[in-house]
Amino acid sequence: MSISPKLALLEEYALVARALSAPARLMLLEQLAQGERGVEALADKTGLTIANCSQHLQQLRRAALVTSRRDGKAVIYRLTDAKTLALMDLLRIVAERNLAQVERILRGLSSGKDAPEPVSREDLAVRIAEGSVTVLDVRPADEYAAGHISGALNMPLIEIERIIPTLDLAAEIVAYCRGPYCIYAHQAVAALRKHGINARRLDGGLPEWREDGLPVMSGAQ
Amino acid sequence: MSISPKLALLEEYALVARALSAPARLMLLEQLAQGERGVEALADKTGLTIANCSQHLQQLRRAALVTSRRDGKAVIYRLTDAKTLALMDLLRIVAERNLAQVERILRGLSSGKDAPEPVSREDLAVRIAEGSVTVLDVRPADEYAAGHISGALNMPLIEIERIIPTLDLAAEIVAYCRGPYCIYAHQAVAALRKHGINARRLDGGLPEWREDGLPVMSGAQ
DNA sequence: CTATTATTCAAGTCATCGCTTGAATGATGT
DNA sequence: ACATCATTCAAGCGATGACTTGAATAATAG
Numbered sequence: 001m002s003i004s005p006k007l008a009l010l011e012e013y014a015l016v017a018r019a020l021s022a023p024a025r026l027m028l029l030e031q032l033a034q035g036e037r038g039v040e041a042l043a044d045k046t047g048l049t050i051a052n053c054s055q056h057l058q059q060l061r062r063a064a065l066v067t068s069r070r071d072g073k074a075v076i077y078r079l080t081d082a083k084t085l086a087l088m089d090l091l092r093i094v095a096e097r098n099l100a101q102v103e104r105i106l107r108g109l110s111s112g113k114d115a116p117e118p119v120s121r122e123d124l125a126v127r128i129a130e131g132s133v134t135v136l137d138v139r140p141a142d143e144y145a146a147g148h149i150s151g152a153l154n155m156p157l158i159e160i161e162r163i164i165p166t167l168d169l170a171a172e173i174v175a176y177c178r179g180p181y182c183i184y185a186h187q188a189v190a191a192l193r194k195h196g197i198n199a200r201r202l203d204g205g206l207p208e209w210r211e212d213g214l215p216v217m218s219g220a221q
Numbered sequence: 222m223s224i225s226p227k228l229a230l231l232e233e234y235a236l237v238a239r240a241l242s243a244p245a246r247l248m249l250l251e252q253l254a255q256g257e258r259g260v261e262a263l264a265d266k267t268g269l270t271i272a273n274c275s276q277h278l279q280q281l282r283r284a285a286l287v288t289s290r291r292d293g294k295a296v297i298y299r300l301t302d303a304k305t306l307a308l309m310d311l312l313r314i315v316a317e318r319n320l321a322q323v324e325r326i327l328r329g330l331s332s333g334k335d336a337p338e339p340v341s342r343e344d345l346a347v348r349i350a351e352g353s354v355t356v357l358d359v360r361p362a363d364e365y366a367a368g369h370i371s372g373a374l375n376m377p378l379i380e381i382e383r384i385i386p387t388l389d390l391a392a393e394i395v396a397y398c399r400g401p402y403c404i405y406a407h408q409a410v411a412a413l414r415k416h417g418i419n420a421r422r423l424d425g426g427l428p429e430w431r432e433d434g435l436p437v438m439s440g441a442q
Numbered sequence: 443c444t445a446t447t448a449t450t451c452a453a454g455t456c457a458t459c460g461c462t463t464g465a466a467t468g469a470t471g472t
Numbered sequence: 473a474c475a476t477c478a479t480t481c482a483a484g485c486g487a488t489g490a491c492t493t494g495a496a497t498a499a500t501a502g
């Protein structure tokens with residue numbers, strides 16, 4: 001024990017905050033919020049080198065935000081529990097609530113002022129049951145394959161302009177992606193609205209949907 | 222706008238986390254949770270130099286965790302809103318839930334295993350109304366003077382051993398301090414229990430009590 | 443206006459972090 | 473046992489952060 005237990009405690013709290021203080025690690029956490037992943041898959045998705053990715057993961061593990069297990073020769077990481085997700089969420093909420101900068105970045109994405117309110121998860125669940133809505137999963141195909149909202153169509157952002165003519169325009173379109181940290185859904189909605197299509201964003205992404213106990217179509221892990 | 226809005230966003234989130242990643246700044250936030258303070262008062266309480274303290278405060282302000290106003294020649298800082306407090310709380314919860322290290326530090330304080338469950342704020346409010354409890358504010362006298370739980374006695378940690386004989390042992394003792402980051406109450410309870418006195422800790426401190434809308438005796442600012 | 447007091451700015455130092463590269467470890471399959 | 477593959481470790485480099493010192497700014501008092 002150190003001379004100052006008070007400082008030692010604060011040091012531990014600070015360690016957790018420091019683990020969240022690098023964009024690369026937030027990207028990793030966002031990926032892990034989709035489901036557990038191996039090191040190589042994470043490196044791929046985030047564009048980090050394997051070694052660098054491994055080092056970041058070890059920092060996250062030191063802060064107990066993630067845990068790992070072995071599976072054959074691979075090491076699989078996952079979020080420790082829902083509290084990690086809660087912490088990320090609150091971090092985002094504070095940042096968005098307070099920083100004009102964030103506002104401006106998100107504004108820029110929706111190419112102006114016509115970004116509508118997001119749809120709540122509860123509302124979307126009801127409307128899916130009614131069949132009065134088309135749900136688009138705008139994440140990459142492999143993430144869709146690993147699990148998605150029941151009834152959602154996969155439409156990666158790259159193909160969205162191409163696929164517009166095939167959409168059923170009678171139902172409203174709701175797009176979702178990885179979660180609050182992810183801007184795919186923002187971009188998709190902006191693209192659709194530019195073509196005059198009635199599209200909105202889901203509040204939150206797949207991790208939040210799953211956390212709420214709403215129906216998910218699970219793929220192979 | 223940068224080439225990658227995604228990274229720019231994550232950079233903003235990371236900025237908030239980074240602001241929380243230094244023990245010195247957590248100390249400052251803990252002080253500010255007691256109420257607004259000037260730079261010099263904060264420097265005094267935390268043991269930082271004035272210049273260093275000012276720099277930390279500016280980082281907290283950049284992350285929008287605190288705001289400031291001028292009052293004559295002094296600049297007064299305060300927490301931006303309750304979300305800052307919530308973020309600190311969640312940080313602590315995650316750290317304590319996950320890190321064996323934290324457990325060990327807190328165990329060490331209560332000199333063993335006999336640390337009882339803390340009293341909830343709700344329960345304490347009821348029992349104060351009944352008069353079935355003695356509430357001790359173990360913060361320094363000046364902080365007590367600036368505001369405390371209605372009915373609480375001030376008993377700074379330094380004097381606690383000396384004052385033990387004067388306590389009414391019929392009622393249970395409940396000690397509180399600045400809040401979850403503060404270990405005064407832990408230490409006070411440990412000291413009292415070492416003398417066989419029935420003492421417990423309040424869950425949370427004055428900021429949480431105030432946040433819950435429970436009765437506070439406000440002193441001069 | 444000048445002096446005073448509270449705070450902030452600026453420059454410098456030392457430590458730490460993030461990333462890269464290349465080697466070491468650990469589990470699996472032949 | 474050996475080769476193979478995924479991951480981790482270790483060393484090095486450049487950038488950033490924390491703290492110190494001393495000067496600059498801003499508001500008030502005389």
